[in-house]
Amino acid sequence: MRRGDVLRFWGVLVLLVVLQFSLRSRLGNERVAPDFLLLALLIYTIRARPGASAAAGFLVGLLSDALTPASFGAGALAHAIVGYLSSWAKAVFFAENLLVNGGLFFVGTWLRNVILAVASGKLAGPQMTWELLVWSPLEGVTTAAAGVLVLMVFRQWLAIRLEQT
Amino acid sequence: MVLGADRYATRGDTLVFLSTLALSLIAMSLPPGLRDPVASGLRRSILWPFLQLQTQSEELRISRTRLVQVTAARDSAALAATFLGELRAENTRLRDLLGLRARLGSRFVPAEVLHQASPTDPLTVVISAGARQGVQPLAPVVAPEGLLGIVSVADGSTSVVATWAHPEFRASGMAADGSVYGILSPRGTAGPGGWVLVLEGVPYRQRVPFGTVILTSGLGGVLPRGIPVGTVIAVAGETGWERTYLVRPAVPPGAVTHVMVLVEPGAGDLRPAFEPDSGGAQP
Numbered sequence: 001m002r003r004g005d006v007l008r009f010w011g012v013l014v015l016l017v018v019l020q021f022s023l024r025s026r027l028g029n030e031r032v033a034p035d036f037l038l039l040a041l042l043i044y045t046i047r048a049r050p051g052a053s054a055a056a057g058f059l060v061g062l063l064s065d066a067l068t069p070a071s072f073g074a075g076a077l078a079h080a081i082v083g084y085l086s087s088w089a090k091a092v093f094f095a096e097n098l099l100v101n102g103g104l105f106f107v108g109t110w111l112r113n114v115i116l117a118v119a120s121g122k123l124a125g126p127q128m129t130w131e132l133l134v135w136s137p138l139e140g141v142t143t144a145a146a147g148v149l150v151l152m153v154f155r156q157w158l159a160i161r162l163e164q165t
Numbered sequence: 166m167v168l169g170a171d172r173y174a175t176r177g178d179t180l181v182f183l184s185t186l187a188l189s190l191i192a193m194s195l196p197p198g199l200r201d202p203v204a205s206g207l208r209r210s211i212l213w214p215f216l217q218l219q220t221q222s223e224e225l226r227i228s229r230t231r232l233v234q235v236t237a238a239r240d241s242a243a244l245a246a247t248f249l250g251e252l253r254a255e256n257t258r259l260r261d262l263l264g265l266r267a268r269l270g271s272r273f274v275p276a277e278v279l280h281q282a283s284p285t286d287p288l289t290v291v292i293s294a295g296a297r298q299g300v301q302p303l304a305p306v307v308a309p310e311g312l313l314g315i316v317s318v319a320d321g322s323t324s325v326v327a328t329w330a331h332p333e334f335r336a337s338g339m340a341a342d343g344s345v346y347g348i349l350s351p352r353g354t355a356g357p358g359g360w361v362l363v364l365e366g367v368p369y370r371q372r373v374p375f376g377t378v379i380l381t382s383g384l385g386g387v388l389p390r391g392i393p394v395g396t397v398i399a400v401a402g403e404t405g406w407e408r409t410y411l412v413r414p415a416v417p418p419g420a421v422t423h424v425m426v427l428v429e430p431g432a433g434d435l436r437p438a439f440e441p442d443s444g445g446a447q448p
Binding site (some may be wrong): 006017018020021022024025026028030031033035037038050051052054055057059062063064065066068069070071072073074075076077079081085087091095109113116117119120122123127133135136139 | 175177178179180181182185186188189191192193194195201203204205206207208211213216217218219220222223226266279280281282284286288289291315317318325326331332360372382401419
């Protein structure tokens with residue numbers, strides 16, 4: 001990537017981080033609103049190597065854990081796994097397609113929540129069921145919708161080739 | 166940064182991945198004494214500008230909501246301004262008469278709740294008031310409806326609150342009339358958003374009617390007496406000598422947006438401050 005492309009790429013990621021802390025609380029229920037921080041990570045993993053994606057996921061997760069200390073470490077684990085798998089899967093299986101990327105955002109969000117809920121050990125029984133079957137899928141849908149929107153608006157800046165479905 | 170479109174995981178990638186997993190597991194196994202300073206350091210350094218941004222955003226949101234209310238009240242206020250001096254004097258007299266501050270018996274710090282996108286967010290929440298505002302660890306955190314939790318870590322301008330939903334939360338509770346005492350602890354969920362508490366250790370011979378309001382008892386010295394915690398909704402179980410009751414919490418931790426930190430709780434009974442018409446607990 002050229003220097004200008006890299007700057008624009010990072011500009012979009014910074015924008016998503018800012019949205020996480022400024023806009024997210026205004027988008028309705030906190031448990032359903034899109035996770036812009038995770039979205040930034042997943043967009044990064046589309047272009048980055050699996051190792052760099054895992055490291056980025058670890059850092060994002062650690063920062064997230066600092067804000068929810070009840071699950072300290074679990075967020076780092078979940079984000080590192082999701083970052084690595086996303087980057088690896090994109091390289092091995094997935095085409096550069098808008099819907100495929102949307103699916104990646106949905107599955108990434110759901111998987112992150114599953115790993116976090118299990119690894120934290122703080123949710124059990126009906127709490128876990130509701131989290132994994134209701135709240136996480138809903139958050140995945142909104143995150144995927146936001147991600148698709150971001151890709152459509154910033155596809156040139158993100159240097160992502162999007163084929164027609 | 167290395168950006169490449171088409172690549173598989175190399176040995177180096179796998180090594181980095183395994184390293185992050187190992188570091189994550191180490192982070193998970195850290196005792197609170199080591200974990201809290203790390204988390205606190207991150208909140209005070211890298212995350213500080215973002216938490217400030219979230220605080221400002223919350224305040225802006227509140228401002229806009231209140232602007233509508235203020236605009237609606239403006240006409241009435243203009244009329245009332247005619248009698249402002251008289252109203253002010255009357256208000257002062259009434260406040261003195263009611264002894265509102267004395268009844269609350271506490272100095273409090275208002276704060277916004279900064280929710281995060283995590284399934285465990287209701288267990289611990291970050292609020293926008295910290296040590297600079299006088300917040301100390303173990304300070305009770307209340308909403309107008311009742312107890313949210315206690316401060317577990319106080320940073321400079323933010324604090325972490327362990328809510329009543331946290332698995333380690335315990336409080337001594339009592340019926341509103343003081344007839345029944347028990348231990349309150351979190352217990353799972355009763356629905357999509359309905360986390361509930363249980364009141365344990367109630368002697369078998371003492372019945373607690375459904376709808377009874379449960380308050381903090383003040384035993385233990387951390388939480389002052391008389392803060393509403395929830396309402397009894399069902400019997401959760403019976404053993405040889407005790408009954409356990411399900412309690413619907415007064416404050417949903419995932420939805421609460423504004424709280425008060427009682428920085429000098431005192432030893433008094435806060436019950437009057439939470440009565441509907443007292444206005445003493447309004448942030």
